[in-house]
Amino acid sequence: MSAEHIIELKGVHKWYGDFHVLKDINITVQKGERIVICGPSGSGKSTTIRCINRLEEHQQGQIIVDGTELTGDLKHIEQIRKEVGMVFQHFNLFPHLTILENLSLAPIWVKNVAKAEAESIAMKYLERVKIPEQANKFPGQLSGGQQQRVAIARSLCMNPKVMLFDEPTSALDPEMISEVLDVMVELAEDGMTMICVTHEMGFAKKVANRVIFMDEGEIVEENEPNEFFNNPQNERTQLFLSQIIQH
Amino acid sequence: MSVNHRKSPNLPPPASEVGIVVWIKKNLFSTYANSVMSLAAMGLILLLLPPLLDWAFFSATWSGTTRADCNEEGACWIFIANRMDQIMYGFYPAELHWRPNLTGLLLIALMIPLFIKAFKYKNWLGAFILLIYPFVAYFLIHGGSFGLEVVSTNKWGGLMLTLILSAVGIVASLPLGILLALGRRSKMPMFRSVCIVYIEFWRGIPLITVLFMASVMLPLFFPEGSNFDKLLRALIGITMFQSAYMAEVVRGGLQAIPKGQYEASEALGLNYPKSMGLIILPQALKLVIPGIVNTFIALFKDTTLVLIIGLFDLLAIINLALTDSEWLGFDDEGYVFAAFVFWVFCFAMSRYSIALEAKLHTGHKR
Secondary structure: OOOOEEEEEEEEEEEEOOEEEEEEEEEEEEOOOEEEEEOOOOOOHHHHHHHHOOOOOOOEEEEEEOOEEOOOOHHHHHHHHHHEEEEOOOOOOOOOOOHHHHHHHHHHHHOOOOHHHHHHHHHHHHHHOOOHHHOOOOHHHOOHHHHHHHHHHHHHOOOOOEEEEEOOOOOOOHHHHHHHHHHHHHHHHOOOEEEEEOOOHHHHHHHOOEEEEEEOOEEEEEEOHHHHHHOOOOHHHHHHHHHHHOO | OOOOOOOOOOOOOOOOOOOHHHHHHHHHOOOHHHHHHHHHHHHHHHHHHHHHHHHHHHOOEOOOOOHHHOOOOOOEOHHHHHOHHHHHHEOOOHHHOHHHHHHHHHHHHHHHHHHOOOOOOHHHHHHHHHHOHHHHHHHHHHOOOOOOOOOOHHHEEHHHHHHHHHHHHHHHHHHHHHHHHHHHOOOOHHHHHHHHHHHHHHHHOOHHHHHHHHHHHHHHHOOOOOOOOHHHHHHHHHHHHHHHHHHHHHHHHHHOOOHHHHHHHHHOOOOHHHHHHHHHHHHHHHHOHHHHHHHHHHHHHHHHHHHHHOOEEHHHHHHHHHOOHHHOOOHHHHHHHHHHHHHHHHHHHHHHHHHHHHHHOOOOOO
16 A cells, blocks of 8 residues: 555665665655664665655665655655655754744745744744744754754644654764653654654664664664564674664 | 762952053063064054144145145145045036935935834845836936936046946846856856856956956947947946956855755755755855955955046046146145045945944854
């Protein structure tokens, strides 16, 4: 039933010049599923999710998001970006705009929502990530954890069907990681479809339906979290897990 | 083991020594080298400033009508006062001076609300000033409709011409420069090449050459008898030339914007024009305000070069006045006055740029 499949990657390959970064990636995501992708650095996990909203171009295979196939066609790309939200490692808030403007900008300019309505949507999501009092500040005045929560709220304002997280907690000071993860857990509990590249294994155990392990551009192992963590099958997975769990 | 259960209170800083003597000691004579530099600087000021002030103000002649009224000790500003009309308007007919005056006042009146915080329609007013006002100004100064007598551009001159040249140059070269900068970073190879060739061509030739070409060569390409206005040719030349510089300044700003900003705006679904206009350019232009204003200032001063193609800007008018047999030998007054006027405008631009930077600062570090 492809209607249930919100994201399908079929045999996706990608090269940077001669370098084969993604090798035959196949991922299917159902509506409401939470996928965690992990793996050593340079394994292609970020590249994979960046292909889903065309920040990177794939050269072979098919990527279908909510029934629309990603091709060079700008219409399709715009359509897909409207439905896919993304949260980056380095937040990438717009430093020249206030928090409220950061949140209301895309609804106003992409979806033609009236300014007042866009701002009330923005406030709703700021309350949801628990920082409505920061609305009129600039990003540079907020802590890293607050900035990342704003970035999540900014994506949510577009009312996306899928949220992509690209190592959302990797650039944060340790004491700020949990405030961001809490927001993500709540989001998961509300039924948001999520694909999350992260090293937070606690988060993976708690919310993921499936964990995908990538290494050297390919998917090595894919399993539900309990099995994945307690009974990894592949040697590379075992090695990776032993390395990150040691400390 | 040591545990601190009390919270340390915040103490006021120690009462530091205050007073002017302490300040001087601390700042001017803190070290041996500093003392030497301070004394040398003070010596230089004492050496240069009094004679200059004496010449320009205390011993200067301020009132009178003819050369006979000048005293020999200091500057004779009567010369400037006598020529004021030409210095301001060139050969623009005296009975019509109200037209450029009105144009200038209108601009000032239109710009005042832009500096009032509570004024809500700044964007509309700004657009009006940039898009509609130039036509109003042209009809007022040039005339030719609504019963206004035509004053052809060869009569325009003085400070008025300098301001027209630089205002048009500035207003036209910034947007053109931005487009060229974006073009130079474009992913379309042919378009990019065109922009690179344009920038490198105009940057590689002197402005004097451009103006000569505009005034001598350009007419050769037009059919016999067609009269392509000389001022318009100079304006086009200056704009083309300065936009190449502007493009490189803006490109510097674009390069300083982190890739994440482009990605975030793309991921939110903003298309190229919106992402540039709302996210990238506001940040990039803010970063290069000093460079942009630098180019504006250079442009303002470069307008004096139009004297070589027979346009009488401020400097050319003063040059002309110096050849008046009645007033031979007043070069000092003439050039000092011209320099002063240029300096006032350039310094104003410089201060405005600093104020603008401070206003746009949003507390983010990069």
